[in-house]
Amino acid sequence: MIGQADSSVPPMLALAPMQDVTDLAFMRTLTRIHCLPDFWMTPYFRSTRTTCAMSEGPLRCIVENPAGIPVWAQLAGSTAVALLRDAEALMQLPVAGINLNVGCPSPLVNRHGAGAGLLRKLPLLREIALALRAQLPPGAWSVKCRIGWERAEEFSRVLDALCDSHPDMLIVHARTRKQRYAGEPCRAAVRLAVQHARCPVFANGDIQSMDDAGEWLQTVQPAGLMIGRGLVRNPYLLRQLRGGSAATPGEMQEYYATLLEETGRFLERYTPSGHCNRMKKYLAFCYRDFPTEAEYKLRRCIDPSEMGRLLQLSRAGFSAS
Numbered sequence: 001m002i003g004q005a006d007s008s009v010p011p012m013l014a015l016a017p018m019q020d021v022t023d024l025a026f027m028r029t030l031t032r033i034h035c036l037p038d039f040w041m042t043p044y045f046r047s048t049r050t051t052c053a054m055s056e057g058p059l060r061c062i063v064e065n066p067a068g069i070p071v072w073a074q075l076a077g078s079t080a081v082a083l084l085r086d087a088e089a090l091m092q093l094p095v096a097g098i099n100l101n102v103g104c105p106s107p108l109v110n111r112h113g114a115g116a117g118l119l120r121k122l123p124l125l126r127e128i129a130l131a132l133r134a135q136l137p138p139g140a141w142s143v144k145c146r147i148g149w150e151r152a153e154e155f156s157r158v159l160d161a162l163c164d165s166h167p168d169m170l171i172v173h174a175r176t177r178k179q180r181y182a183g184e185p186c187r188a189a190v191r192l193a194v195q196h197a198r199c200p201v202f203a204n205g206d207i208q209s210m211d212d213a214g215e216w217l218q219t220v221q222p223a224g225l226m227i228g229r230g231l232v233r234n235p236y237l238l239r240q241l242r243g244g245s246a247a248t249p250g251e252m253q254e255y256y257a258t259l260l261e262e263t264g265r266f267l268e269r270y271t272p273s274g275h276c277n278r279m280k281k282y283l284a285f286c287y288r289d290f291p292t293e294a295e296y297k298l299r300r301c302i303d304p305s306e307m308g309r310l311l312q313l314s315r316a317g318f319s320a321s
């Protein structure tokens, strides 16, 4: 089973792409606090017939890649012609390869047949996958998919459509489009991918702790784990997964302070409330670690200095007046 982990080798660890969250500010923060995944993946570039998809946010993740670790460029689209055109353009940049998004559940994206919409058109998905495979060099073609549109039983056919193109890496968000971001991830589906795909398979979906990761590794034995919300909440999980120590309260304070600083650097037009609103995109995945009183204040905060103070106090035992 090539998609499976060699149990003597630690699993590969990847940061999941998250539009407006795993951006350059977040990448720079992880670099500064020395919590690095084995590779990054950009949030998706939208590929349409008429538009070249070079949106600035994901593009900066590539050209200003702070840590020099590989970065994959992700494309979301529904026509082979546009995807090939944009894949070719992106391959001129310093990327590890191209990843096709077969999971985005946005109604707007799906209405155009892209993201998870491709799960409803498997012949088209197969055609696109084969075309990208033919164009991309060895090692540079990968897919990130959900396990079906409505039901996990769809996944074996999805897998067939994808595996015909021999991807170099497969990342499975173990949920259907119907489940969006909640509900139990289906381990059996990822196990199926590990058994059938002839490439490294990454498991993705609600890995928030060492216990979650351990369960995936024991029951599914993927070659790697891709983690999104869990790393925004606690980037030091990467260190723990590599056998290191858990985050101390001081390190979490440093993380929040660094993120606040980096976030402020990347606003198009700086306003204090805009800065706080940007921070709240990340904090949405962190509030559960704060006392209710702190969450209440953070959600309403419009002053970055006050936000910084609340974040520091909160982790040290919240008692802000």
Ligand SMILES: Cc1cc2nc3c(=O)[nH]c(=O)nc-3n(C[C@H](O)[C@H](O)[C@H](O)COP(=O)(O)O)c2cc1C
Residues within 6 Å of the ligand: 016, 017, 018, 019, 020, 021, 042, 043, 044, 074, 101, 103, 104, 144, 173, 181, 204, 205, 206, 207, 226, 227, 228, 229, 230
């Ligand atoms: C706000 C947000 C934005 C996302 N943007 C993308 C994206 O651009 N491309 C993609 O493949 N997945 C995207 N995802 C899905 C994540 O990559 C990941 O598959 C999902 O959150 C489950 O993993 P997690 O539980 O570790 O976060 C997004 C998820 C969230 C919550």
